Amino acid sequence: MQSQTVRIVSQTIRFIEEHLEQKIDLNTAAAALHYSKFHLHRIFTKTVGMTIHDYVQRRQLTEAARLLVDSDQPILAIALASGYESQQAFTDIFKAMYKTTPAQFREAKAYYPLQLEIRLKGEPAGIHFTKKDIRFARLSDADDWMELVRLTIDGYPCLDETEYAHNLRRYIAEKRALILRDEGMAVGVMGFSVDSGRIDFLAIHPQYRNLGVTGLFLDKLASELPEGTELSLTTYRAGDKADTGYREEFCRLGFTEKELLLEYGYPVQRLVLSGEHTIQPQGR
CATH class of the missing domain: 3.40.630.30 (Gcn5-related N-acetyltransferase (GNAT))
Known part of the structure; x- marks a missing residue:
């Protein structure tokens, strides 16, 4: 059976996945799910291993990378659909994470994900492994x-x-x-x-x-x-x-x-x- 922590974090992940084409942050997720943002930040980071901000960024950039390779959409349109307000802002973070510009990534046609959706299980059963x-x-x-x-x-x-x-x-x-x-x-x-x-x-x-x-x-x-x-x-x-x-x-x-x-x-x-x-x- 899932613990309350796993249930809350899983709900947060589902919310993020359903709103990847929007600008999402801790405040947005906490307000939508009616949780304290401080509590949500703490349990999400501990359970997933990264903050909500980092998870959202990596998921949005992963989907953007997929669109760059699999579609003919303009880079600006992909940037806006990924929650960025300008193509330059999108290009800067994309290059920092993928080590190449969006245009170069599209040209190479070699897609790989930064982050796939995390699906959690119940609480760990074996906490005293050897x-x-x-x-x-x-x-x-x-x-x-x-x-x-x-x-x-x-x-x-x-x-x-x-x-x-x-x-x-x-x-x-x-x-x-x-x-x-x-x-x-x-x-x-x-x-x-x-x-x-x-x-x-x-x-x-x-x-x-x-x-x-x-x-x-x-x-x-x-x-x-x-x-x-x-x-x-x-x-x-x-x-x-x-x-x-x-x-x-x-x-x-x-x-x-x-x-x-x-x-x-x-x-x-x-x-x-x-x-x-x-x-x-x-x-x-």
Whole structure:
């Protein structure tokens, strides 16, 4: 059964989805749903992992990106339909998030979402996980794994879902895919490379990110690799407006900065975690 918090946040998300062509902010949502804006801000941010402002912005820009590729609508019309008062304001934020102008994005015809609609479940049942609860994924987990990928798309710019789903089967077959399940759904997944200790994909359900699950996955991976193996991953560069908190979390867990890279044309940075580093437990 959904808790009151999940019910309220789900109502807010539904309201936002039904009004994406309008200018929406915290005050608008709170007034429409008859909730205190301070209470709504607090529970929305804690549950979803981002503010209402950030969620609305990312959803509107995602739909704008889709229209740029799939329609012939003028950019100004798309800007106005996305809640922006001018084409210049739309272009500025679009470039900050997508690293290209709307016109260039349309020309490239390579759509990818910043944010898909978040669909919440009931309150987490397993709030006291250990790394023993994490196991190697099976092919029967693939559909739930992909559902979590869509839910956490904000952490992985330029993700090609078709290519990813194809590679997932290889990772599962090669025992390079770890999964944590709770109440019949995937709440955490990790794909990794054995030889290098590289984390190729790590996704945690928004409702579970504050339960220390990321640290558990790092501990689990470390136990599957030779002792002292350095773990590495790539994430957003410092100051990237598209980052919803991933870089901060990894740095808090002890990762340190390494070289700047481009992945699929997107600017990222490699972070590393020493094999001797101990993950600090997190949780409520």
